[in-house]
Amino acid sequence: MKRDRTKKLAVTGVSSTAIERSTTRSITNIAIEAVLSAVTDAGISLNEVDGYVGCPDAPNPTAAHADGFDEISCRFMVAALGLQNASWYQDVEGMATGMVVAAAHALAAGTCKYIVGVRALYNPRDRRYSATDAAHVAGPQQFKIPYGLGAAGGRFALWMQRYMHDHGATREELFEVARNARENAQRNPLAVWNGSPELTLEQYLSSRFIYEPMCLYDADMPVSGAVAFVMTTADRALHAPHAAYLSSFAVNDARRLFEGAEILPKDVQVAQLYDGFSLMVWDWLERLGFCAPGEAHTFTQNGRISRNGPLPLNTFGGALGEGRLHGAGHVREAALQAMGRAEQRQIEGVQHSLVQVGVPERSWMLIFAPRSA
Amino acid sequence: MSGCGTIFSYCVMHLSLVAGFAPPYVVADVELQEQRGLRITTNILNCAIQDVRIGMEVTVTFEDREAGVTLPQFEPAQP
Numbered sequence: 001m002k003r004d005r006t007k008k009l010a011v012t013g014v015s016s017t018a019i020e021r022s023t024t025r026s027i028t029n030i031a032i033e034a035v036l037s038a039v040t041d042a043g044i045s046l047n048e049v050d051g052y053v054g055c056p057d058a059p060n061p062t063a064a065h066a067d068g069f070d071e072i073s074c075r076f077m078v079a080a081l082g083l084q085n086a087s088w089y090q091d092v093e094g095m096a097t098g099m100v101v102a103a104a105h106a107l108a109a110g111t112c113k114y115i116v117g118v119r120a121l122y123n124p125r126d127r128r129y130s131a132t133d134a135a136h137v138a139g140p141q142q143f144k145i146p147y148g149l150g151a152a153g154g155r156f157a158l159w160m161q162r163y164m165h166d167h168g169a170t171r172e173e174l175f176e177v178a179r180n181a182r183e184n185a186q187r188n189p190l191a192v193w194n195g196s197p198e199l200t201l202e203q204y205l206s207s208r209f210i211y212e213p214m215c216l217y218d219a220d221m222p223v224s225g226a227v228a229f230v231m232t233t234a235d236r237a238l239h240a241p242h243a244a245y246l247s248s249f250a251v252n253d254a255r256r257l258f259e260g261a262e263i264l265p266k267d268v269q270v271a272q273l274y275d276g277f278s279l280m281v282w283d284w285l286e287r288l289g290f291c292a293p294g295e296a297h298t299f300t301q302n303g304r305i306s307r308n309g310p311l312p313l314n315t316f317g318g319a320l321g322e323g324r325l326h327g328a329g330h331v332r333e334a335a336l337q338a339m340g341r342a343e344q345r346q347i348e349g350v351q352h353s354l355v356q357v358g359v360p361e362r363s364w365m366l367i368f369a370p371r372s373a
Numbered sequence: 374m375s376g377c378g379t380i381f382s383y384c385v386m387h388l389s390l391v392a393g394f395a396p397p398y399v400v401a402d403v404e405l406q407e408q409r410g411l412r413i414t415t416n417i418l419n420c421a422i423q424d425v426r427i428g429m430e431v432t433v434t435f436e437d438r439e440a441g442v443t444l445p446q447f448e449p450a451q452p
Contacts, residue, residue: 061390128390131389131390131391131392132390132391132392133391133392134392143413143414144414145391146438146442146444147400147414147415147416147444147446148386148390148391148393148394148398148400148416149386149391149400149414150390150391151388151390154384154386154400157384158382158383158384158400158401158402159382160384161382161383161384161427162381162382162427165382165427208387209385209387210387210388211384211385211386211387211388212384212385212386212387212397213384214384
């Protein structure tokens with residue numbers, strides 16, 4: 001039986017600012033540009049927007065958590081955009097796909113007509129990302145910082161070491177995720193890696209370790225930039241210049257995602273899986289059922305995840321190739337692929353465009369379908 | 374608590390991100406002998422980095438960082 005939510009909602013506008021390693025712009029300036037561009041892309045005007053969803057957290061240990069400096073709260077943005085009378089606005093925990101899930105609920109409740117969502121990241125120029133000199137820490141950090149485990153990467157390096165031990169996976173196999181990201185970034189003018197030469201296995205294996213066994217190329221790069229989207233109901237989407245219909249969404253439970261769209265993993269034509277660290281792709285290929293547990297390291301070989309392979313993965317270069325937008329780039333690309341607007345990155349015949357963003361135990365997943373499907 | 378466990382996983386930190394730590398150093402998840410799945414994130418001391426292995430038996434050692442702060446860390450178990 002089809003679920004109520006099936007294809008009742010759509011993303012009708014997407015946008016991205018420039019994605020820069022270092023910027024002279026403020027996060028406010030970046031975020032507002034993204035919102036206004038997304039609204040224009042959706043063919044509406046800002047005064048038709050009556051809902052806002054944000055995802056403001058700057059999660060690295062160095063973050064100042066200052067509104068308007070390295071984060072932008074919904075209160076801040078709603079005031080800046082003049083949307084104080086919006087029917088609904090909220091900041092959500094988690095990542096970019098979580099914004100879409102929250103907006104879907106608000107639209108399904110019938111309180112909003114057009115919701116704009118934005119994810120903006122700001123990489124301060126005068127600080128080293130994730131470095132900390134805190135003399136005292138509290139909360140969950142008290143069990144990590146005193147052992148020199150500051151940035152998120154260490155946790156994933158621990159996961160990788162165990163995965164390699166349990167399944168016989170190798171760094172040579174993980175290279176394919178980074179290589180694929182570098183290759184696909186050449187078709188994405190926004191990507192930090194756009195214009196960089198092909199990544200070779202030799203370069204990868206000889207690069208410096210960050211959190212051994214993870215090397216430089218296994219971690220995405222901190223950037224400043226923003227992605228925004230406009231979501232609306234299916235009846236309004238009929239009149240939009242373009243639309244990516246939300247055929248399913250789920251939190252944590254991949255089985256529900258496929259049930260919602262009434263498809264199987266093999267029916268997906270293109271997938272954007274979160275790659276803040278390369279090995280996260282392995283984890284979610286398994287959790288989503290694209291392959292069996294412990295098999296992702298072999299599944300990803302032999303061109304299977306290349307744009308010409310059976311499961312084109314991270315067709316925009318991923319976070320590894322584009323920059324650390326915490327999955328917002330993944331959502332933008334998934335919507336563009338379903339709209340048929342991914343230009344030189346477009347995969348032919350997309351009927352189911354999947355995006356997953358999150359960490360192993362917390363993840364938000366979407367499947368978009370084109371208007372014709 | 375016996376203070377005994379085995380290394381469930383480990384990584385070698387090569388970046389100086391946390392003040393007071395000189396890389397390279399080992400961060401590990403140690404599974405405590407008392408209960409399967411009960412793990413503590415910690416450092417492995419008194420062991421050459423290249424000798425650290427998953428499954429290695431370790432015992433607790435305590436470091437006094439400052440007044441009121443004592444940190445449990447682990448080192449290879451004596452045979």
